[in-house]
Amino acid sequence: MNNPCKILEGGIEYSLGSYDGRQMIYEFPKMLLYLEAKGKLLFGKDFKIYKRDHQLLHKLCNYYIRDHRNCKRYELDLEKGLLLSGPVGCGKTSILKLLRYLVPHYRGYEVIPCRNIVFGFNHIGYKTIEDYGNSGFICFDDIGVEPTGRFFGKDCNVIGEIMLSRYDLFLEYKVRTHVTTILNAEELEERYGQRVRSRMRKMFNLVAFDNNSIDKRK
Template sequence: MTISSHFDYKEVLRRLQQKGQESFGRHFRLLKEDLPVIIPIVAWMLRDEEVAGQCKIDLNKGIYLAGPVGTGKTQLMHLMRCLTDRHYDYEVYSCPKIAIDFAYSGISAILPYTYSNMDVKRSVAAICCFDDLGKEIVSIR
């Protein structure tokens, strides 16, 4: 994958790998075959319009990252936080935990993840990363 940008993506990827090894262990590696998934996410995090255009992603939309269990999606999203500008920083939330909170507390448990939770500095909803979406335990009453 050849990209052109004013950002030094080789350095960004080197930094991500180093941070990943510090956070997750020396075994952590960014694999070449994963770059077609990683590069657009990096472009989104850096708000890099040039690479976003090359990757055909819209920086005004969110990211949907799906894949088999155990492939490093959660680690990747935690790791990417080191690239975000403070205005685009986000938290990673567990959907099964949100579902349990909803079961106990009702609608008030999900309000923090809606447009009612505005980031006043940006006048938009806070950015959230929902982990394990679709893994919630469904209880029938």
């Protein structure tokens, strides 16, 4: 039987913990080693995981491997998605792209920039809202700073409308949604309105980088 704790990347085998034939026991230091190695493959040799981010990563890793005990300690609801916030360049998008690889047999999610979704709306209209609002496990990247949609002269808060549809999807089919943002709760409410913000509270676990996190792109 294959050992699900072992992942092969770039010809190197990484162990994420141990497997007794029935259950996997993950080890956080090993997960960090794997995530950094995978990050270098995806984003370039300069990618690194910073010690100051270890606590946040521990929280996110336990959410993704569905460790019920630690998620209860962190007050993370496994039925909800993630709203990962933090300043520009802190690594939000990279981390959510990386987490998908921790458990290869889990259903993955697409990471899609919100600005691209709005550009799509501007070209093809309301089908874009239907496509992103009614299906799929999606991470909406950089929510809240995308431009206003405009189709045939009519403005539309595209991502706000999609979030309303995703809320219905969450209630009826338990489909989770992830988002990243540089905005705080008040700014999100200002951008999308109280109705959307109220639904987002029910859809997401709020996880935040420190506001003083450095810009890792520099």
